[in-house]
Amino acid sequence: MKQNDWILDVLADLKSFASANGLGALAEQLDDTTLIAAAEIASQKEEARAQLNGEHGQLGSNIAGFGRHQRA
Template sequence: MTHNDWILDVLADLKSFASANGLGALAEQLDDTKLIAAAEIASQNEKAQARLNGEHGQLEPDLGGLGRHQRA
């Protein structure tokens, strides 16, 4: 568990409260928010691990050839 994982617990608690109190749209939004938070935390963890492994510079996302012209 990283030092930022606490926010996932807070979001889960808020979602539970929203669901229990008839705030369905809010509960759904908090579910989406939790997914975004988890992805960002994982990204930060990957960057920190890369620094520990001696990799310098910013990690670039794999865009899967996005923006490149490909021919069959």
């Protein structure tokens, strides 16, 4: 899900701006926000992989089961 990775760049830019303009509390909050965003993006990627692997696994099982029924 690379289409969501851009948000990490935006958060980094916002943190840089906050730091450069004396907004330390905001910069720290943006650090936390970046960690949360990265975790959620990683979670979405893992869910997508699991769904993809699950679909392939089910397809393989269905084909094997179908073949056994034909032989019987």
